[in-house]
Amino acid sequence: MELKQMPPSDETENIGSQSKQPGDAVTRVDQNWKRSLTESISSEAFSKWYQNRQFAKNIRNGTPYFNGPSSVKSPRRHSPSQLLQCQRKIVYNQLNAPEESANPEGIFWFGNRFEKDIIMPFLQDLIADSNTYVCNSLWVDFTINTERGELRIKGETDPVVVDAEAQPLLPLEIKTKRSIDGLTKPNRHHKAQIHAYMRGLTKKHDYEVTDAIVLYGSRTNLDVTSFHVEFDPIFWEEVVLEWAESHTSYRLSDDLPPADPEYAWECNVCSYRHRCGQSSEPYADISPYGLLPEYTGYPQEKVRKYLEAHDGAVLTPTLAQQYPELASQHPVAKWQCVSCDAQFLWDEPDWDGDQSAPPLCPKCANNGTPAPLRSPQPDEQYQPQEADQDE
Known part of the structure; x- marks a missing residue:
């Protein structure tokens, strides 16, 4: 049977332009397909x-x-990973306040792979000749009696070196940073976190777990440094538990804690910095409920999760303009005139979305006194209902 080479058509391209030997396959790629694929490889996709x-x-x-x-x-429940962090940020997070930035997925991904692909094999090889093993993680879930009543601490450790009976010997806390140059001791909230794990493992196994390792890895060059941490009862009682009691008090009294992070850089990477007042936006000390009226920096996924988390929550008119898909799925607050009592549907005024030039009230404009419309303030958007608390 004779095979004949067909000339390229108008819609195909001969990719193999080199000299062909008899029997070589000829590859043709549809130009429309290539164009479609090129356009599909995008950030949004x-x-x-x-x-x-x-x-x-x-x-x-x-x-x-x-x-x-x-x-x-529950106000009485605490996660080891949140201990000693900014009280206000943790309250915002616990009450599902709308986050203003997307999750740092790259950092999460690197931290997960660094632990599983680098540190776990390293530890396993390091203890290969001893009667010890490395488990991925262990859960701690324990209660402590304090002046504020019983507090509960629940969380999952990083790798733990255990004996042949799976009894914990040495818990580790693995953290990654852009750079570990100049790092001479573990951060206090990382020290608090590993203390919670040591205390929890002690209660769970009925013997003292007094030693741990906090290990830092560099996301830049994979360099590592580690710190041996001994359980310090004074640090545990006077720093960690005092913080937990204080936080529970804020939650029980429904008070917004002060914005007082231990490290100044926390504000720069915080997902609530605009709501808190740590930015150039005209907001400060906003409660956990409601969307910032004119702020349009919310990622769509974060807005969606906020609306799903709170019965009665509504989309602001400005965000409805930005995310019409969400506006078709969730209720939207009305525009409010700053001069008269008129209200309008989010898509009723003629507006191009320019935040520097808000839409004008049609009613006032007809009367010859143009006045801008505004989105409702957070406390005007809805009254939060009592949430089911996970004990």
Whole structure:
């Protein structure tokens, strides 16, 4: 049977332009297909793909609740990873205040792979000749009696060196940083976190776990440094538990804690810096409820999770203009005139979305006295209902 080479058509391109030997395959690629694929490889497409991938992964892992908003935790419950961080930031987070920035997925991904692909094999090789093993993690869940009543601390450790009976010998806390140059001691909240794990493992196994390691890895050059941490009862009682009692007091009294982070850089990377008052935006000390009226920096996914987390929450007119897909799925607050009592649907005024020139009130304009419209303030958007608290 004789095979004949067909000349390229108008819609195809001969990729193999080199000299062909008899029997070589000729590759043709449809130009429209290439163009379509090129246009599809975009930031928006990747973001959507990654979100769908994480959504499916959570379902496969039996943790579909990660796909929705977090449940509101009891004021008496504390996570080891949140100890000694900014009290206000933690309250915002616990009450599902709308986050102003996307998750640092790259940092999360690197930290996860660094622990699983680098540190776990390193530890396993390091103890290969001893009667010890490395487990991925252990849960701690214990209560402590304090002046504010019983507090509960629950969380999951990083790798733990254990004996042949899976009894914990040495817990580790793995952290990554852009650079570890000049690092001479662990951060205090990392020290607090590993103290909570030591105390929890001690209570769980009925013997003293008094030593731990906090290990830092550089995201720049994979260099590492580690610090041996001994359990310090004074630090535990007078620093960690005092912080936990204070935080519980703020939650129980429904007070917004002061913005008082231990490290100044925390404000620069905080997901609530505009709401808190640590930016050039005209807001400060806003409660955890409601969207900032004219702020348009919210990522769409964060707005969606906020709306799903709070019964009665509404979208602001400015965000409805920005995310019409969400406006078709959730209620939207009305524009309010700053001069008269008129209100208008979010898409009723003729407005191009320019924040420096808000829409004008049609009623006032007809009367010859143009006045701008505004979005409702956070405390005007809705009254938060009592949330179910996860004990």
